[in-house]
Amino acid sequence: MPIAPIRFLSRFAAFALATALVFGCAQSPTRTTAPVAAENAAVRDAVREAQQLAQSVATQTGAQRRDTEARIDRLVQQLDDASLQREAARLAEGDPLYDYVGRALLGRGLPLPRAFARAGWNFDDRPAADRDGYRPPVKLAVLLPLSGSLSAAAGSVRDGFLAGYYGESRRRPEVRFYDTAGTPNGALSAYDRAAGDGNDFIVGPLGRDEVSALFARGELPVATLALNRGTQATPRGQSSFSLSPEDEGVAAADYLLRRGAKQVLVIAADDDTQRRAVASLRERLSARGGEVVAVADDNAAELAPSIAGKQVDAVFLATKGSVARAVVARLQLAGLGDKPRVATSQLLSGTGKAAEDRVLDGIAFPSESWLTRGVHGLSGAEATGARLASARGAAGRLFAFGFDAWLLTAYLDQLGRKPDAAVEGATGVLRLDGFGNVQRTPAWSTFVDGDPAPLADASR
Incomplete structure (x- = not known):
């Protein structure tokens, strides 16, 4: 049987229509308020600055380019879902900002108004695609x-x-x-x-x-x-x-933000992989109005000193499951046992005995579709x-x-x-x-x- 993994995300179209109806019904010329006008102005200012930066990226290299692109991403991530969709649709063909806005849409599971431009992209030497898009190399x-x-x-x-x-x-x-x-x-x-x-x-x-x-x-x-x-x-x-661990950090941040958790305590191992995941989590939270309130070592005997006087909405665990089992007990002692908890895929490492791993129940972590x-x-x-x-x-x-x-x-x-x-x-x-x-x-x-x-x- 042929493999047929391509699907066209029709639920995205339904979501976009529902969003348009909701926002279309909620706004009318006679009910525009000063806060709404100020919010729209802030969105336009952010998009205008991001457009100017996107125009300059083509002439930049190295650290300068990375810094500029990071600034563009922060500006784009400030937009709520409806504003992001609206501004994406407004961008003209060939506007370099569209790639950044489109990437943000994909990250949030939202539909693109049009395909990306594909400069230098050419598979015309391949035989024609099958109906499902299957078109392998020669x-x-x-x-x-x-x-x-x-x-x-x-x-x-x-x-x-x-x-x-x-x-x-x-x-x-x-x-x-x-x-x-x-x-x-x-x-x-x-x-x-x-x-x-x-x-x-x-x-x-x-x-x-x-x-x-x-x-x-x-x-x-x-x-x-x-x-x-x-x-x-x-x-x-x-x-x-x-x-990459960066992708997992971003996925964890989006997971928490969708659930209204913006003040996040991080408990992390001291290794490069977990540091990279934490850095991307911090950057995504910051861009979307959240923050990492504290970072505690996964071997810390007590967590209370790290969170003294701070609001904690959720906990991010960047550590192995074998260590996380002890961390869960410390979260209970610190009064955080009922907070939403999300982890990297490393949570599976060092697990496999259900009797010991029951303490990990309820912790969300990214996984492979095939494994579950x-x-x-x-x-x-x-x-x-x-x-x-x-x-x-x-x-x-x-x-x-x-x-x-x-x-x-x-x-x-x-x-x-x-x-x-x-x-x-x-x-x-x-x-x-x-x-x-x-x-x-x-x-x-x-x-x-x-x-x-x-x-x-x-x-x-």
């Missing part, structure tokens, strides 16, 4: 660190990719794997070999340093889906897909893990990531053409923003009686 290269310190992780990604590849009964590209050895120079050499071999699409590399080295080249001769975010911006006509619900075209996580060590336990996340990398090679063209297109992947719902970055809306899970279980509103 000759495909996959760049992975099959040797070196990242080889185990690469093996899970490779096996997930091949599970998707062989699970497709329609036309498939010729595929070849290239070893990057996990180094920037190895990645550049592998890319050059793949380009010289006549591949019309390249997936990878995987390591962050590898991707940064490749993107630093700027223009690339072959269309590429990098499997990480680099420190450089994604070059024109290219794309990237990642399971199943995905069309892929056997269930438990059955697959029983057959393949590369899909078992923590490795299952990378296996799902590899499966989605295959789907993206086949549906990337459709994602770029249709404003309401999405892929129902193994790691979540996948969409493409105006910068070539795949935006992932994860599934959400929690613990119930000590076992991970999907949340009912995970798709929202």
